[in-house]
Amino acid sequence: MxxxxxxxxxxxxxxxxxxxxxxxxxxxxxxxxxxxxxxxxxxxxxxxxxxxxxxxxxxxxxxxxxxxxxxxxxxxxxxxxxxxxxxxxxxxxxxxxxxxxxxxxxxxxxxxxxxxxxxxxxxxxxxxxxxxxxxxxxxxxQSFGELLSFTRWARSIGEEPGSRIVRVENEERATAAEREQLRLAEDARVCRMVRVRSLSGRPVMVERTVYPEAVGALVAGLDEGAVSHTVRLEEQGVLFADAQHTVDLVRADEEDAELLGCRPGDPLLRERRRSTDPAGAPIEWSEDRYLPGTVAFTVHSSAAAGTLARRPGMPPSG
Amino acid sequence: MxxxxxxxxxxxxxxxxxxxxxxxxxxxxxxxxxxxxxxxxxxxxxxxxxxxxxxxxxxxxxxxxxxxxxxxxxxxxxxxxxxxxxxxxxxxxxxxxxxxxxxxxxxxxxxxxxxxxxxxxxxxxxxxxxxxxxxxxxxxxQSFGELLSFTRWARSIGEEPGSRIVRVENEERATAAEREQLRLAEDARVCRMVRVRSLSGRPVMVERTVYPEAVGALVAGLDEGAVSHTVRLEEQGVLFADAQHTVDLVRADEEDAELLGCRPGDPLLRERRRSTDPAGAPIEWSEDRYLPGTVAFTVHSSAAAGTLARRPGMPPSG
DNA sequence: CAGTGGTCTAGACCACGTT
DNA sequence: ACGTGGTCTAGACCACTGC
CATH class of the missing domain: 1.10.10.10 (Winged helix-like DNA-binding domain superfamily/Winged helix DNA-binding domain)
Structure with a gap:
C-alpha cells in the first residue's frame, strides 16, 4: 500500500x-x-x-x-x-x-x-x-457537474456547447412561486434569465433560470460570452451540492417555438430543477425545455435509496 | 432508550x-x-x-x-x-x-x-x-415499491389502479437486445407482456415488459385478474432490489394510439426500466409510455451520489 | 476557540448463502 | 461449517464553520 x-x-x-x-x-x-x-x-x-x-x-x-x-x-x-x-x-x-x-x-x-x-x-x-x-x-x-452544467455535459459527449442570452431581468420582485422555490422573504428580489442552448450550432433547449438576488448579481457580472454560468459561479464560491429534478412533457408555447424553431404545441421534454448549496440554501431554480430526441435522463434507484419518484402529473395546459 | x-x-x-x-x-x-x-x-x-x-x-x-x-x-x-x-x-x-x-x-x-x-x-x-x-x-x-409497482403507486395517491392484458407471448426466443438487457444466453427464451394501465378507469399508460423464462413462468401462472404482478412476484420470492431507468419522449405508434385513445404521432412520456434482484440478476425489462400530464418523475441528486444522468437522445423515429 | 461533522481504526457479534 | 457482508461500539484525530 x-x-x-x-x-x-x-x-x-x-x-x-x-x-x-x-x-x-x-x-x-x-x-x-x-x-x-x-x-x-x-x-x-x-x-x-x-x-x-x-x-x-x-x-x-x-x-x-x-x-x-x-x-x-x-x-x-x-x-x-x-x-x-x-x-x-x-x-x-x-x-x-x-x-x-x-x-x-x-x-x-x-x-x-x-x-x-x-x-x-x-x-x-x-x-x-x-x-x-x-x-x-x-x-x-456521470459527475454531478455534468448533470448541472449544460456546457460540461456537451463537452463530455464531444459536442460544442452554445449559449444565446434571450432576456435578462434584474432585481425583479419575486413572485410567490419563486419565493417558495428559492425560500425568499416577502420583499425579496430575483434575477431571471432566458437562454437558448445549442449543441454544435443546433438549438436544442430553452433554459429559464431564476436566481436569488445575491447570486443574480454575480451572474449579471459575467461577460456576455460566458458559456457556462455554473462553472463561473463555482469559481466565485457559489457551490452546488444538491438538486431536486422533475421531468415531464410540455407543449411548446409561442416563445419556445420561436427560439427552438419548432411550432407552438409541439411536444418538449421538460426538466425543472432546484439547486442548493452545501448549506442547503437554494441558489437556482430552472426550467429547461428540450427538443425531442436530444436528451434522455437516466436514473439508478434501489431499495436502499429513494431518490427517484413517480408523481401525478398536471393536466397539460398547452 | x-x-x-x-x-x-x-x-x-x-x-x-x-x-x-x-x-x-x-x-x-x-x-x-x-x-x-x-x-x-x-x-x-x-x-x-x-x-x-x-x-x-x-x-x-x-x-x-x-x-x-x-x-x-x-x-x-x-x-x-x-x-x-x-x-x-x-x-x-x-x-x-x-x-x-x-x-x-x-x-x-x-x-x-x-x-x-x-x-x-x-x-x-x-x-x-x-x-x-x-x-x-x-x-x-416515495418507497421503491411505489416506484416499481404501478398498482402500489396508484393506491398511494388515492387512485384506483386498473390493468388490462393486451398480449402475452410465452417462451419466445429472445432477441439480441433482450438478451443483452436481461443478460441471457444465446438460446434463451423470454416472456413478453403488454398491458394497458389505468387510473380510476382512465387509461394512462401502455406497459411492455419482458421477463426471463423463469420469471415469466411465474407471471403466466398468475390469475387473470391479478392487478399487481410486481407484488405477486415478490410474494413468490422474486425480489426487486435495483433498477435503472431512462426517461424520454416518444411518439405514439399505431398500437399505442389504439390502446390509449390518442392519435398516432401524439407525444408520450416514456420510461424504460431494467430491474435486478438482490444478486444482480435482471428480472424485468420494461418500457412504459404515459399520456402527457399523467405523471412526472422527480429525482434528488447530489454531489455525493451520481444516480441521475443526462444522456444524448436518439433522433425521434416516429 | 468551541462545536460539529468527516475519516479511520480495531474488534465484536450476528444473519445470510453456499457448500 | 465456513465465508461473507450487515450492524454496532468506542475512541481517536482532523478540518471546517462560526462566534
Whole structure:
C-alpha cells in the first residue's frame, strides 16, 4: 500500500506504479510513502490515482457536502470504480471480499466499506449478506457537474456547447412561486434569465433560470460570452451540492417555438430543477425545455435509496 | 432508550410511549425492554415506531440488499425521517448534533451517522463539516415499491389502479437486445407482456415488459385478474432490489394510439426500466409510455451520489 | 476557540448463502 | 461449517464553520 503499515513491505510489488493511466502522479496526500505495491497478485492492478477527471469520484469544483477530497475511501472507491468500468470483473462478476480489499489497500474494513458504499450509491454494484458483491453495470458514472452544467455535459459527449442570452431581468420582485422555490422573504428580489442552448450550432433547449438576488448579481457580472454560468459561479464560491429534478412533457408555447424553431404545441421534454448549496440554501431554480430526441435522463434507484419518484402529473395546459 | 444500557434508566422519561402515532405498538424487535424513554426533553418526541407504512424506511416486501429490517439505525432513521416530514425542524432548519442524537437514542455515534446517511441519500437533509445538518425538504419519500409497482403507486395517491392484458407471448426466443438487457444466453427464451394501465378507469399508460423464462413462468401462472404482478412476484420470492431507468419522449405508434385513445404521432412520456434482484440478476425489462400530464418523475441528486444522468437522445423515429 | 461533522481504526457479534 | 457482508461500539484525530 501507499501507507506505511507494519508488515506490508513484503516486496510483492508489481509495477509499483501509482500514477494515473496518463502518467500524472497527481496530488497524493501528505504522509504517503513511495507506495510499495500491496496489491493482490490476482489482479495485480491495485493502483490508486489522483483521479483523472473522467470518473466522478475525484470531483473538483462541485463539492460533496463537506467531504474531504483526499479521503482514503475516495481513493479506494476511485480505484475500484475504474477497475469496474474497465471491465476487470466483468458485468455480473463478483468483487473481492471486504477483507481481501482491506488487505490489498492496506486500510481497515470500515474504510473499504465506505468506499464500496459509494460505488453502491452510484449503482455500480449490489450488496447483500452472505455473498460477495456483484457488478451491476460497467458504464461510467456521470459527475454531478455534468448533470448541472449544460456546457460540461456537451463537452463530455464531444459536442460544442452554445449559449444565446434571450432576456435578462434584474432585481425583479419575486413572485410567490419563486419565493417558495428559492425560500425568499416577502420583499425579496430575483434575477431571471432566458437562454437558448445549442449543441454544435443546433438549438436544442430553452433554459429559464431564476436566481436569488445575491447570486443574480454575480451572474449579471459575467461577460456576455460566458458559456457556462455554473462553472463561473463555482469559481466565485457559489457551490452546488444538491438538486431536486422533475421531468415531464410540455407543449411548446409561442416563445419556445420561436427560439427552438419548432411550432407552438409541439411536444418538449421538460426538466425543472432546484439547486442548493452545501448549506442547503437554494441558489437556482430552472426550467429547461428540450427538443425531442436530444436528451434522455437516466436514473439508478434501489431499495436502499429513494431518490427517484413517480408523481401525478398536471393536466397539460398547452 | 429501549435497550438496556448502563446508566439509562434515569427516569427522565416523558410519556414513555413508543407506539406509533396511530397507537399500534408494532413489532418491536426481540430484546427490547419496556422502553424507558431516553428522549431529549427538548423535543420530547424520541419515539421509534415499527414504521407505519407511510414512510419508506420501514420497507417490507421490497428488500434493501441484505439489510436487516430491524436494524437500529433504520429505526433511528425512520424516527428522524418522520419528524422531518412532520415539520418538527422546519424547512431549512437545523438538526440536533450527532452526539445529541446518540444520547437521545442511546446508540453510538456511528449508528447515528448511519441513520443520517440514509436521510441524506433520500435527499431530506444536507451534511457538511463544521455545521449542523440542515433540512432540505419535508416531503415524504416515495418507497421503491411505489416506484416499481404501478398498482402500489396508484393506491398511494388515492387512485384506483386498473390493468388490462393486451398480449402475452410465452417462451419466445429472445432477441439480441433482450438478451443483452436481461443478460441471457444465446438460446434463451423470454416472456413478453403488454398491458394497458389505468387510473380510476382512465387509461394512462401502455406497459411492455419482458421477463426471463423463469420469471415469466411465474407471471403466466398468475390469475387473470391479478392487478399487481410486481407484488405477486415478490410474494413468490422474486425480489426487486435495483433498477435503472431512462426517461424520454416518444411518439405514439399505431398500437399505442389504439390502446390509449390518442392519435398516432401524439407525444408520450416514456420510461424504460431494467430491474435486478438482490444478486444482480435482471428480472424485468420494461418500457412504459404515459399520456402527457399523467405523471412526472422527480429525482434528488447530489454531489455525493451520481444516480441521475443526462444522456444524448436518439433522433425521434416516429 | 468551541462545536460539529468527516475519516479511520480495531474488534465484536450476528444473519445470510453456499457448500 | 465456513465465508461473507450487515450492524454496532468506542475512541481517536482532523478540518471546517462560526462566534
Amino acid at each position: 501507499w501507507r506505511d503499515r507494519t508488515s506490508r513491505s513484503d516486496g510483492r510489488g508489481g509495477s509499483g506504479s501509482w500514477s494515473s493511466p496518463r502518467g500524472r502522479r497527481g496530488s497524493l496526500p501528505v504522509g504517503c510513502t513511495t507506495c510499495v505495491d500491496g496489491g493482490s497478485p490476482r489482479l495485480g492492478r491495485a493502483r490508486i490515482g489522483a483521479g483523472d477527471g473522467r470518473t466522478a469520484y475525484g470531483r473538483a469544483a462541485v463539492v460533496d457536502g463537506g467531504a474531504r477530497p483526499g479521503a482514503l475511501y475516495r481513493k479506494v472507491a476511485a480505484d475500484l470504480g475504474r477497475e469496474i468500468t474497465e471491465g476487470a470483473y466483468g458485468s455480473g462478476g463478483r468483487l473481492p471480499a471486504e477483507g481481501e480489499l482491506a488487505e490489498r489497500y492496506g486500510v481497515s474494513r470500515g474504510t473499504v466499506r465506505q468506499a464500496l458504499s459509494v460505488l453502491r450509491a452510484d449503482g455500480l454494484i449490489t450488496s447483500r449478506r452472505g455473498t460477495r458483491r456483484v457488478v451491476l453495470r460497467t458504464s461510467q458514472v | 429501549w435497550r438496556d444500557r448502563t446508566s439509562r434508566s434515569d427516569g427522565r422519561g416523558g410519556s414513555g410511549s413508543w407506539s406509533s402515532p396511530r397507537g399500534r405498538r408494532g413489532s418491536l424487535p426481540v430484546g427490547c425492554t419496556t422502553c424507558v424513554d431516553g428522549g431529549s426533553p427538548r423535543l420530547g418526541r424520541a419515539r421509534i415506531g415499527a414504521g407505519d407504512g407511510r414512510t419508506a424506511y420501514g420497507r417490507a416486501a421490497v428488500v434493501d440488499g441484505g439489510a436487516r429490517p430491524g436494524a437500529l439505525y433504520r429505526k433511528v432513521a425512520a424516527d428522524l425521517g418522520r419528524e422531518i416530514t412532520e415539520g418538527a425542524y422546519g424547512s431549512g432548519g437545523r438538526l440536533p448534533a450527532e452526539g445529541e442524537l446518540a444520547e437521545r437514542y442511546g446508540v453510538s455515534r456511528g449508528t447515528v451517522r448511519q441513520a443520517l446517511s440514509v436521510l441524506r441519500a433520500d435527499g431530506l437533509i444536507t451534511s457538511r463539516r463544521g455545521t449542523r445538518r440542515v433540512v432540505l425538504r419535508t416531503s415524504q419519500v
